[in-house]
Amino acid sequence: MPSFFGAVTGKTSATLFEIRLDNEIIVLRGAENEASSQLLKGVVVLCLPSALKVEDVHLRMTGQLKVGWNDSRLTPTGISNNRLDKTTEIFNHKWPPFVGGGGGSNSRGCNLPSGNYEWPFEIVIPGSFAESVEGLQDSHIQYRLKATVARGKLAYDLHAHKPVRIVRTLDPSALELAHAMTVENIWPNKIEYQIIIPQKAIIFGTAIDVEMKFTSLLKGLRIGQIKCQLLEVQEFTLPAASQHMERHYKNQRDVDSWIFELGDDNYQDLMNDDGQDGYTLTERMPLPKTLKMCLQDVDVHGIKIRHKVKFNIALHNPDGHVSELRATLPVTIFISPNMPLNEEGQLVDQTPMSTQSTDMTQHAPPLYGQHVLDQLYADMNNTGIMTPAPQSGMNTPFHGLSRAGSHENLASLNGVANQNGAVPPAALQSRLQSLDLNGMSRNSSFRRLNGSGHNTPAHRQMESEPGYFDQHNSEPNSNPLSRRTSEEENAGHSGIISGQQTPDEHLDFAELGDLTKVPSYRTAVRAPVRGMSYSDALPDYVTAISAPPS
Incomplete structure (x- = not known):
């Protein structure tokens, strides 16, 4: 039962009061x-x-900058901890009141009838706006929306809060996306090494790829444990009236570390094009999924965050002592808009498949010669795939790989096609049997060229038999797609001029009866993909269906 005091103050007068954003993150x-x-x-x-009596309903957006740290110093009496911090308001915007707030009688307030209310708002965020920095203990840049229903004296005001995260991400054309970080050197008379991070820019919450190559220059040298550390360098500056009075603080924390070891399977006889042998190691180092453990790179309003990967490689010498190889490579960690964070600064979707797919799709395309995600056709003969083909016209497709010209007489076959668009086997067999099986006459339709196009040699054939794929010039103004059969079209015609035919190719067909047999779909999909070379004879039906799956 609501109390009389609660009814007067209006503490429970609204069932819902909140701020809703079209986009939770501004990128x-x-x-x-x-x-x-x-x-x-x-x-x-x-x-x-x-009904509720209110003075006004207004909305405000603020941005707060806080820079601070604990300054620990050693004194004669012990360790002295001096805390330094400064809070500054870097942004403040107030919208005109949605209700009330005017002069005259409205200044005393107004009554809002019962019901649901929605007041839209908007603001332009400039591109030079400082991005949000969250996850540090004593420093941050935060933006917040605050809506208020002002009720006057003896009544509680209603408040609704909504954090706004502003993320600055790399432009798709940024050089960091395609820039690889590499350290390559030679330790004289000991080891030659190369450490590569393929991309300097790393998406927050994904992983850092690293590739290491080692070639021993000392007989008996053994590569031991490889330790990788991701270090975060934090620099803070407290502004002052003069530059000499500014306070600076620098801190470094270990974000995460990984340990790898080389095995016999990492050895390669030919490690590169120079024929050099050695060890190759490729690993992925997953990053934390929360801002409290790892921040993005930033440099704004006295807060500067940078990251670097440190490598420590143990080298066991033949005489027993252990040397250490050290190297450092910088990386840039940025927040991707496709991997949203919740209010606590944690990734919303932390599944390995999600971060892996985002890592591949959001990074820039690989450099030329470094395409690792391309899928090439297998068992494919690339011989002759070229444009234009030798001894071919300027617009002549390569051999028989192109679709036949539209002026061929295909209407006779289309007329007997069934509803699915397929030609019945009986009609196809009738057409094929009309062809002359003699090798010379069979190819005469390809060689019967009295003229030629650009760069296409002309071929003359004194005696030729008509073929289905011949071009026919029955009448100057006749429709090329007539309904007459090829025998009718070919009657009384010879010496066809063509500049668009393909040069001579010998096509050896198998038994025509077997060509009319159509295998089932399951049999067809198990057959291997043929190469692009048509110089070999076609297989017979038994060979085609008995071929092993590709």
């Missing part, structure tokens, strides 16, 4: 001087079960 693509502005839009929702 600025590129540096401050090149990023375009973005629009922040949303609505303020208020649900009243009964």
